[in-house]
Amino acid sequence: MSSGEIFIVVFITAIILVSAALVIAMLISPRSTNEQKGEPYECGIPTRGTSWMQFKIGYYLFAILFLMFDVETVLLFPWAVIMKSLGVMGLCSVLFFLFILVLGLAYAWKKGALEWK
Amino acid sequence: MEFLTAYLTANNIIFFILAAIILVFGFLSVTTTKILRAATYLFFVLFAIAGLYLLLTYEFIAAVQLSVYAGGIVVLLVFAILLVKNLGEETEKVSCQKKLVSAIAAISGVVISLVTLFGFGFQNNESADELTANVNMETIGHTLMGVEKYQYLLPFEAASVFLLACIIGSVVVATNLKKEDKK
Numbered sequence: 001m002s003s004g005e006i007f008i009v010v011f012i013t014a015i016i017l018v019s020a021a022l023v024i025a026m027l028i029s030p031r032s033t034n035e036q037k038g039e040p041y042e043c044g045i046p047t048r049g050t051s052w053m054q055f056k057i058g059y060y061l062f063a064i065l066f067l068m069f070d071v072e073t074v075l076l077f078p079w080a081v082i083m084k085s086l087g088v089m090g091l092c093s094v095l096f097f098l099f100i101l102v103l104g105l106a107y108a109w110k111k112g113a114l115e116w117k
Numbered sequence: 118m119e120f121l122t123a124y125l126t127a128n129n130i131i132f133f134i135l136a137a138i139i140l141v142f143g144f145l146s147v148t149t150t151k152i153l154r155a156a157t158y159l160f161f162v163l164f165a166i167a168g169l170y171l172l173l174t175y176e177f178i179a180a181v182q183l184s185v186y187a188g189g190i191v192v193l194l195v196f197a198i199l200l201v202k203n204l205g206e207e208t209e210k211v212s213c214q215k216k217l218v219s220a221i222a223a224i225s226g227v228v229i230s231l232v233t234l235f236g237f238g239f240q241n242n243e244s245a246d247e248l249t250a251n252v253n254m255e256t257i258g259h260t261l262m263g264v265e266k267y268q269y270l271l272p273f274e275a276a277s278v279f280l281l282a283c284i285i286g287s288v289v290v291a292t293n294l295k296k297e298d299k300k
Contacts (some may be wrong), residue, residue, distance in 0.1 A: 007127045049208050055199040061291040063196040067189035068284050074181050075276060078258035093270055100277040104284035113288045 061113050072101055124290040131172060150207040154196050163187040177254055 040047060079086070079094050108114055146158035158239035163186045181249050255274050 007130065010124055011130065018136055035183065038217065054201070055196065057200065057291055060145060060193075060196045060200060061295075062192045063189075064287040064291070065284065067185070067193055068280050070185055070189045072277075074185055075261075077177070077180070078177075078254060078261045080256040080258075082258035082262070086258075090209045093262065097274055097277040100274075100281050101284075104281040104290065107285055108281045108288045111288050111292055114293060 058116060065108060065113070068104070069101070128172065132169070135165045135172070136233070138162075139169075150199070150210075151200055152208060156191060156198055160191045162188060163191065175252065177257055217282045234280070 031090065075097070076094065079090060123146040142161040142165070146155045146162065147156065163182065167182040167187060169178045170176075170182055195202050260268055261273050262268070262270055
């Protein structure tokens with residue numbers, strides 16, 4: 001048997017095993033339903049109203065700042081791998097890169113965007 | 118049977134599973150009437166695309182796809198959705214005319230891409246294989262940090278200025294919205 005055939009056999013067996021377990025459980029398991037089972041919490045104060053509400057703008061600001069610094073870390077990864085072979089020159093260019101981005105952080109800080117109000 | 122097993126290598130099977138996930142969830146995210154579900158389906162699509170990159174052994178791009186798209190962009194989209202009023206309501210049903218026009222646009226897009234793809238004449242080029250096989254993190258790093266020909270230190274630094282502009286822009290917009298929120 002080639003590795004491809006083995007893969008197919010294992011794959012089909014896995015699908016059959018899992019779906020058989022689910023189908024058998026669905027067919028023979030006893031069921032009982034009542035209103036309490038549909039509630040979100042088992043105990044505590046009953047919930048009122050819908051869970052849909054408008055969020056504060058602060059969440060969005062944090063998300064977008066997170067995204068910016070996320071992209072920054074992505075750009076730093078290739079440098080980090082070859083940091084030693086690049087030496088001082090590479091370090092300088094990355095420090096310049098970071099300096100410009102810290103300016104952005106300082107601006108956000110000064111504008112009070114990082115405070116939770 | 119022999120033809121089938123030759124075609125169904127592990128790589129191909131994984132590709133088809135990922136492609137099925139991408140297509141199904143992409144379709145669902147467009148057709149669902151609940152906006153938060155659309156974002157969730159989009160997350161699955163982006164996650165599966167990272168799987169495609171891994172299948173091509175482009176680990177770096179897969180990591181970028183996971184951290185920036187599946188991580189950052191989807192979080193941003195979800196927060197943007199949660200800012201909307203009347204979130205629980207379903208979106209309006211699209212009219213038949215709009216459906217027809219968008220179907221024509223989508224189908225013509227598919228036709229154009231298929232014509233381009235089949236007209237390109239891909240060759241099983243060994244030199245091209247060698248070129249793409251050796252793209253590891255070291256190569257990307259040297260390309261990004263060097264100043265020689267075909268090395269891109271200046272765009273790398275320009276990216277920091279671009280990100281700075283994005284940060285300042287988002288802070289300006291969001292702080293203005295915050296002030297309006299308080300009023």
